[in-house]
Amino acid sequence: MRPTRTGELAAYALPALPLALLTLPLYVLVPAFYARELMLPIASVGSALLAVRIIDALADPLTGLFVDRWKPAFGRRRIWVLLASLPTALGTFLVFTPPADAGLFYLTFWGVILSVASTAVLVPYAAWGAELATDYAGRARVTAWRETFALVGTLLALFAQALVPMAGFAGEGAVLFALGLFTLITLPIASLFCVARVAEPRDHSKKPLPLRESLAQLVANRPFIRLIFAFLLNGFANGFPATLFLFYVSEKLEAAAMAGPLLVLYFLCGLAGVPFWLWLARKTSKHVAWCLGMALACLCFAPAPFLCAGDVALFAAVCIGTGLALGADLVLPPAIQADVIDVDTATTGEQRSGLYFAAWGLATKLALALAVGVAFPLLGATGFDPGAGLRSDAGLVMLGFLYAGLPIVLKIGAAALMWRFPVDAQMQADLRAQIEAR
Numbered sequence: 001m002r003p004t005r006t007g008e009l010a011a012y013a014l015p016a017l018p019l020a021l022l023t024l025p026l027y028v029l030v031p032a033f034y035a036r037e038l039m040l041p042i043a044s045v046g047s048a049l050l051a052v053r054i055i056d057a058l059a060d061p062l063t064g065l066f067v068d069r070w071k072p073a074f075g076r077r078r079i080w081v082l083l084a085s086l087p088t089a090l091g092t093f094l095v096f097t098p099p100a101d102a103g104l105f106y107l108t109f110w111g112v113i114l115s116v117a118s119t120a121v122l123v124p125y126a127a128w129g130a131e132l133a134t135d136y137a138g139r140a141r142v143t144a145w146r147e148t149f150a151l152v153g154t155l156l157a158l159f160a161q162a163l164v165p166m167a168g169f170a171g172e173g174a175v176l177f178a179l180g181l182f183t184l185i186t187l188p189i190a191s192l193f194c195v196a197r198v199a200e201p202r203d204h205s206k207k208p209l210p211l212r213e214s215l216a217q218l219v220a221n222r223p224f225i226r227l228i229f230a231f232l233l234n235g236f237a238n239g240f241p242a243t244l245f246l247f248y249v250s251e252k253l254e255a256a257a258m259a260g261p262l263l264v265l266y267f268l269c270g271l272a273g274v275p276f277w278l279w280l281a282r283k284t285s286k287h288v289a290w291c292l293g294m295a296l297a298c299l300c301f302a303p304a305p306f307l308c309a310g311d312v313a314l315f316a317a318v319c320i321g322t323g324l325a326l327g328a329d330l331v332l333p334p335a336i337q338a339d340v341i342d343v344d345t346a347t348t349g350e351q352r353s354g355l356y357f358a359a360w361g362l363a364t365k366l367a368l369a370l371a372v373g374v375a376f377p378l379l380g381a382t383g384f385d386p387g388a389g390l391r392s393d394a395g396l397v398m399l400g401f402l403y404a405g406l407p408i409v410l411k412i413g414a415a416a417l418m419w420r421f422p423v424d425a426q427m428q429a430d431l432r433a434q435i436e437a438r
Contacts, residue, residue, distance in 0.1 A: 009145040014190045015187065016149040017152055017153035021186075022096075025176060025179055026114075033176060034098070048108045055115075063120055064354040078198075088117040089187040127356075128200065129146055218356070223339075227421070234329065240371045241404065255312045269321075276324075280292065293329060300317075338353075346431045
């Protein structure tokens, strides 16, 4: 099945908008808010968020297995998107609006609830998108629609930082409250509209595999293993600037007031770059285009560790270049993931998109958790802790290295893995022919 109507693609992509409203604040605003406003030690906040992700990691494979095996008449993807949206929205609201005396237990407990509930939405939602189109280029189009809506949601989260104070409500707490309330209302509505307008595609499974054989076949899928390691490295690289952006701008550049405009610039460039990366993927291949996107990010990140207080204009140029590269990171890897699932379906006779995207989600969470778990303790060890009023020269050097230097090394490794990736348009077309012939 391949959606050709714009309305169907838009309906599928709609839940990505409120889901994005929880993603950026959770990794950028929430750690800074709990550390600065609630006065929790920065290293402890990092450890709490790492614990949340470790616990949450157990939910991914279980969710993936279940959403593949349970096949209700309503649809094995749609039912989860519909049912899990409300607890996800509620968990977002509670994490974003902690009471004044909230401590690490509150952050950890509600963070786990939010992460597990969101997994129950995101895994079947991504699997659904992978199955909506069966051709090489069409999959990139589906992910482009979804990630464009996600970028719009991210921009709304950023604009809220300016609009909420204009309405007379000052402080990060007011911004998080507004975002949490908006998500609480819109995510269930968007999910209901999506489920009502978009049908599930045909399930090409011919036989269910025993659990042990199922996992063995996943490990034996060499293109998938290669892709997942590249994605883990690239996600680890992206996790550092996502987590440290506010600290970098406010402490290293000493331009806290510019954090919002710079983030808006970054994501606007990401939105603008999506059509280019789709075009480049058609002209070359999805994996080559992604490698070139990572190379652009490395080039643009290179000056960032050496910038000093007041270098806002130079950092704006960094944001423009890395923002353009962001479009490649968002659109192309999920489209490639759908292709490597075809390798498994053609081999095993079972369409297990849920399990594969669960592994994908697990890699994403591990990468972000590692970034938080590595960055905050290293910053604390070098004398950088804004909550305690610590800001040493060594801490600022470490901040610059973690924000941009280490991501360059990690992205080079990811690009090296993907440069000669074996699944191209011809191989994917052959795989689909095998699957359809059954």
